[in-house]
Amino acid sequence: MSTTAEPEAELFCPGHASCPGCAVALAVRFVLKGLGPRTVLVIPPSCIAVMAGPLPLSSMQVPVFQTAFETTAAAAAGLARAFRARGEEVTVACLAGDGGTHDIGLQALSGAAERDEDFIYVCFDNEAYQNTGNQKSSATPWGAWTSSTPRGKPTRKKDIVEIMAAHRIPYAATACPAYPADLLAKIERARTLGGTRFLHVLCPCVPGWGIADDASLRVARLAVESRLFPLYEVRDGLRYTITHEPVGVPVKEYLSAQARYRHLTDEAIRQIQEDVDQGWARLVGRARALPPRAFA
Amino acid sequence: MLEIRIHGRGGQGAQVGCQILAGAFFKTGRWVQAFAAYGGERRGAPVTAYLRVDERPIRVRSDIERPHHIIVLDATLLDDSSIVASLRPGGWLFVNAPLPGVPPWNSVRVVTVDATAIALRRGLSPVVSTTMLGAFAGASGLVPLEKLVEAVREGSPARAEENIAACVEAYWACAGLEAIGA
């Protein structure tokens, strides 16, 4: 795993409107540090849009374009092409939530990825529409309680990284604000490449997941260390690298830390563990199958 | 204003033929307007193309309901009797048919030419529109051959020389021809 010195500059100002202890806010802070000041952001409706600030204020030290919910990737593509046509070197980055990515924004994202549009897309996944009070999205995991899945979500979580990798984009990766060096290294790598680059960042949500104000990073660590959310990257949709070796704590520790899983039976937890084990085995197999080429 | 309608089937080149004829008239310094109902590009589907020619800018934008002349690329289309019925009195009907013996319709003057045979010989089948344009120009005398040839050259999507040859052959086959009928 590469270690990157954390950039000094803070492009995300304090005093924004996130909940105390929000992992999304922390992740945004690291992502902006990694992107640097020659960046223009595209943000759809999301908790991030709220954090960006109500007009005429802005919590970001780079330009922000708040676009319509389903248009993030299309707007970013238009921006990147506009800067290229004007002969300007600018990094275009999208900061979107899981609803804006997995659900309503997927068509535009898939279209842009197929065209290999030149931007970095970061999905901050808090596993539901948290900005509107915790309604399920297609990123909500099986069994999780949300205000629109009162008996727990009956279907699986959509695997967005696999969807993006299937487009054979140059770079797709998972990350987590509990592992800031890993996150920054991935932003750094994404920046060295062109084309559509995608980061899927898991961000525990204090009210939505039913965790304490100071618990989001602990819960995030459990997601990673239980192998439920492994940290890895995929080059060109083919070459998988696991960037952090998880210790393999039982998934029950992760689940029992959150109120949204309070109703799960032992059998349900056993099924989730089985699913996590299978997923991990599949990932390890892929990482072995095609060794990564050295990054340029 | 001169109003002409071309009836054909998808693949026979009615639409492109109409644009070529428009081009030929345009080259004589006239104002033209050509259009065809799109969406009928399927092989064999009936296609109607419209052409207006005038000495001044053309303002009207509607289908041609009473044409001065009708060019028919496939004689089976005449099973629809409304086509001939729509011709203006004294109008000319140009039909792609093997025999010169097509019966005249009331006051309609009929010119037939075996455009299919000519086009086949030139390897153009099923495109017969350029051949029929030659017949039209020859019999009607409304557009000079050299302008039509230029327009065919510029407007043919492929095989320009073959299209020109077929057009010229039909032109001379019909040049000065007294139309059959009234």
Add this chain to the structure above:
Amino acid sequence: MLTQVATRHTRILLTGDHAVAYAALRARPHLIPVYPITPQTPVLEKLLELQELGELTADIMTVESEHSAMAACIAASLAGARVFTATASQGLALMHEMLHYAAGGRAPVVLVNVNRTLASPWGFWADQTDSLAQRDTGWIQLYCESAQEALDSVLQAFRVAEALLVPAMVVIEALYVSHTLEPVEIPDPELVDEFLPPYEPPVRLDPATPRGFGGTTAPVQWRANRLALKAAMELALDAVEEAGRRYGELTERAYSSVETYRAEDAELVIVTAGGIAGTAREAVDQLRGQGIPVGLVKLRLFRPFPSARVAGLLAGVGKVAVIDRNCSVGSGGIFCQEVRAALHAHRVTGPQVFSFIAGLGGVNVSADRVMEICRSALNAVSAPPDPILEERL
């Protein structure tokens, strides 16, 4: 088929769609995000052909939907790029959300819409409801009668839109303009450059001066934003006149928001827009030839609606026949609503306004039909409150 008529333009046979593509070429946009749809597709195909020939330097972005096309247009425009796109019917309807976004975000996008029926059921022919249904989106709307007017109007739309930071839609009719081949003068590039200065917005998305665009607002701010857009839109009334005049100085083809044809001393004035206006000119000439004094008021600018001009032109007229190739179901012809509202607002009570709905779904409207419309209005004692369906005449 090239004929050099003068040194400052080229006269050539073009369809309306291809004329639009040449207008886009001359406007030198940076970016053209576009998605194909009948009957707009020839615009896209011609643009790609011009790019292939090395004439068009714009980046053509072939996106996966019209919605994304407009989203890309807006973002690129706010970054300082000149952008152009074209669509029709379902495509425009799909863009609807983003049309509002463009206007509110003050992105001066120029869009050509080919008026086509909206499904269901499917149809591919002329009908104005698609663009008229966008009347509240905050876009300038210009309706064109010919390929030449389409080309000229696209260039004028860029000038007006970019000066006011209000997006503009140029509308042409399916088939009768979009696919109709006719002589068109293409102005030389230098002439267009003289008419259309490069686009440099006062503020834009630029890392050198970080700003937030499009964030959340309090009610008072939202209202201020909307009122600013309203004020800019009102300026478009004069800006369209100025652009039409200036264009005339350079090309000898001047334009206005409203055009009249033989309307002096007319007992009956036809009011219509788009392709039917051309047919109506023919009908006016024929009726005048028979000694029947009719005239035409052609609505070119629909948004902002030139209310005072329309009311002024119709003030002394006995009868007005508005011909709509559209229908707002539950209300009637949309142009007629606007005309009646304009007369009412300006306290013009003289004219009897007849509302005719004609040519819906692309049904042919011939000069004969327009003459029948005129005769039926002239013969009527008074105008009925409900629209008159032309097919029942």
